[in-house]
Amino acid sequence: MNFDASVGIVETKIAKFDKIQLENGPEISPLEVAYETYGELSKEKDNAILICHALSGDAHAAGFHKNEKRPGWWDAYIGPGKAFDTNRYFVIGTNVLGGCRGTTGPTSINVKTGKPYGASFPFVSIMDMVNAQYMLVKSFGIEKLFCVAGGSMGGMQAVQWTVSYPDFVKNCISIATTSEHSAQQIAFNEVSRQAIIADPNWNNGEYGETPPKKGLALARMIGHVTYLSDEVMREKFGRKPPKGNIKTTDFAVGSYLIYQGESFVDRFDANSYIYVTKALDHFSLGRGKELSKNLSVVKASFLVIAYSSDWLYPSYQSREIARSLEANALPVTFCEIKYSKGHDSFLLPNTEQAHLIHHFLEFARKRGGGE
Amino acid sequence: MNFDASVGIVETKIAKFDKIQLENGPEISPLEVAYETYGELSKEKDNAILICHALSGDAHAAGFHKNEKRPGWWDAYIGPGKAFDTNRYFVIGTNVLGGCRGTTGPTSINVKTGKPYGASFPFVSIMDMVNAQYMLVKSFGIEKLFCVAGGSMGGMQAVQWTVSYPDFVKNCISIATTSEHSAQQIAFNEVSRQAIIADPNWNNGEYGETPPKKGLALARMIGHVTYLSDEVMREKFGRKPPKGNIKTTDFAVGSYLIYQGESFVDRFDANSYIYVTKALDHFSLGRGKELSKNLSVVKASFLVIAYSSDWLYPSYQSREIARSLEANALPVTFCEIKYSKGHDSFLLPNTEQAHLIHHFLEFARKRGGGE
Numbered sequence A, B: 001m002n003f004d005a006s007v008g009i010v011e012t013k014i015a016k017f018d019k020i021q022l023e024n025g026p027e028i029s030p031l032e033v034a035y036e037t038y039g040e041l042s043k044e045k046d047n048a049i050l051i052c053h054a055l056s057g058d059a060h061a062a063g064f065h066k067n068e069k070r071p072g073w074w075d076a077y078i079g080p081g082k083a084f085d086t087n088r089y090f091v092i093g094t095n096v097l098g099g100c101r102g103t104t105g106p107t108s109i110n111v112k113t114g115k116p117y118g119a120s121f122p123f124v125s126i127m128d129m130v131n132a133q134y135m136l137v138k139s140f141g142i143e144k145l146f147c148v149a150g151g152s153m154g155g156m157q158a159v160q161w162t163v164s165y166p167d168f169v170k171n172c173i174s175i176a177t178t179s180e181h182s183a184q185q186i187a188f189n190e191v192s193r194q195a196i197i198a199d200p201n202w203n204n205g206e207y208g209e210t211p212p213k214k215g216l217a218l219a220r221m222i223g224h225v226t227y228l229s230d231e232v233m234r235e236k237f238g239r240k241p242p243k244g245n246i247k248t249t250d251f252a253v254g255s256y257l258i259y260q261g262e263s264f265v266d267r268f269d270a271n272s273y274i275y276v277t278k279a280l281d282h283f284s285l286g287r288g289k290e291l292s293k294n295l296s297v298v299k300a301s302f303l304v305i306a307y308s309s310d311w312l313y314p315s316y317q318s319r320e321i322a323r324s325l326e327a328n329a330l331p332v333t334f335c336e337i338k339y340s341k342g343h344d345s346f347l348l349p350n351t352e353q354a355h356l357i358h359h360f361l362e363f364a365r366k367r368g369g370g371e
Helices: A126-139 A153-163 A183-198 A202-207 A213-227 A230-234 A252-264 A270-282 A289-296 A316-329 A341-346 A351-367 B126-139 B153-162 B183-198 B200-205 B213-227 B229-237 B252-264 B269-281 B288-297 B316-327 B342-347 B351-369
Strands: A013-017 A033-037 A048-052 A090-094 A147-151 A170-173 A299-307 A332-337 B013-017 B033-040 B048-052 B090-094 B143-152 B169-175 B299-306 B331-337
Touching: A013 A126, A033 A126, A033 B331, A048 A126, A048 A153, A090 A126, A126 A153, A126 A270, A147 A153, A147 A316, A147 A351, A147 B048, A153 A270, A153 B213, A153 B229, A153 B269, A170 A351, A170 B316, A183 A202, A183 A213, A183 B126, A183 B351, A202 A213, A202 A270, A213 A252, A213 A270, A213 A341, A213 B183, A230 A252, A230 B183, A289 A316, A299 A316, A299 A341, A299 A351, A341 B169, A341 B252, A341 B351, B013 B126, B033 B126, B033 B169, B048 B126, B048 B153, B090 B126, B126 B153, B143 B153, B143 B351, B153 B169, B153 B269, B153 B288, B169 B316, B169 B351, B183 B200, B183 B213, B183 B269, B200 B213, B213 B252, B213 B269, B213 B342, B229 B252, B288 B316, B299 B316, B299 B351, B331 B351
Parallel strands: A048 A090, A048 A147, A147 A170, A170 A299, A299 A332, B048 B090, B048 B143, B143 B169, B169 B299, B299 B331
Antiparallel strands: A013 A033, A033 A090, B013 B033, B033 B090
């Protein structure tokens, strides 16, 4: 698999809609959805793949923004000849509702007040995020997605797609995700939210030009520890002394986490962090019989991937999704990849993941070619 | 095993010493060491067991303080007929150097300035803690400990005792501990320290009457998540709604963590938290060959216990201590107890742990009776 080929220079665009009706009642109006596309939509509009991002991701999934050296967050998997082969597929990246990277969220201006929503933004769910994506996808004239794919929170969206729009999704790839957060997963998000709330600059979400940088940095640090495995931390940092930040930490892992926290606050909004983690925590397709029942409407074929070293989204959670799909007689391939990098594994270039995705899509295309 | 028998009403006492010379140079003068004792010291002074506490513990290991309903932190294991049988042994609980529960630490008055040390308190190591305990134990006229025991940070102290004072310790019980912190273990402490430092009230450690309560509460919340297992959190909280704190959290696990954080700040000092977690992170007897070499001076017999669900101090770390002792031809019993409660398991009433400790001590007493 070629991890280097690139879709080249891309830019994030904004699709505008009159409004979106939220699952829990309120409307948001207008709605803007940030997106990028890679590859060409076929004449039959049957080759579209929607990519859903995780907590801190955005619409920029592949290629390079002008004058930037760092490619999109899943560039290793999206491009000509790659797992999501842009020579063949029309790939769509998009930022989630409630986010802060172009799509309407707490930092957007509320047209009724002329000010940013801030903490007055309504609660949004994973289903609401999917509904906003549905509007975007429909705006291309697409009537059926060839595939929806994502890891972590992106995996939740992917599975929710197959439940909310069973006739709209042919194939689904869910990676390193869960049908609902456990108490432990909620706990890590909860402590992160409390870190933001404890920052005096948070000011009940009305922080204007003085955001709660320290609180958000702490939230990011907590998150980062959970994204890595014991093993990869040992390899990367061990007990080495700090690189910089020598006054505030004695260890390399400390200076790394401080750097991750400090650089995060420049690209992410604290209120968005609260809204999006709440969407994660409230997402629930249930477990056991309830999950099987909730998945009974699904028609898609599935590839479900988990990582052996992922202790934040342990593989038993992905396995349960796979089993519940099987219980509904749906075609599902489940694979636990042995890889030491923890939850972040799905974001890293990994030949096994690339091959699994590539072959799943090839098989799906050949099988479903006549549709 | 009887978990209900009690040593009755006890009180914490203070032993005073002229000074202590720290491993890294500075002296602390005077030194006060908080302690409690349970049972009677034998005429031969050969029945003393020293109990070492974990991060947030103190000298109050067993029995009840007057007018308090909550017993000491290891009351399930210390008392008449219990694992550490006070009908037979003279059991000593003591607060660590650098702590905030009676022993000299950052909250103590620096006699040179007439003010609390605060952040001017010198760095203290696990070895320094052990040296302060040595002075306390010697003050009873004891020339040899029958046993030293502890879990987590207490386990580090117990092992350090056998290295620092090989002729002074006959038996050692180390539980749920490690020969050195991994990067992941450092990372959790690091984020906790950063939470304290980020609180504006911390004020470089000079907070006087306005301590960084929010920062310390956050540190405690982070810690608490790591002390529990995925499984026990599922049992205790699942995805239930909050009990109280309904404005600041949506889930039971959130209200529990907030409560734990808020109640912790009334009994613990933020600077102490920084000093003691740094002592944890800097403690290193090495791993592999280095660990075997460092343990080559040891003469004690060992009971090493780990818990299957403890992901903060995973059992491979205790197993490595046991193997390195075996490599030095020392008598060692290693046991991984299957129990779902996570790192906190060692603090909870557990028949298997009680029996292991009881039988280890009985065997040691019968074997070494003639000494």
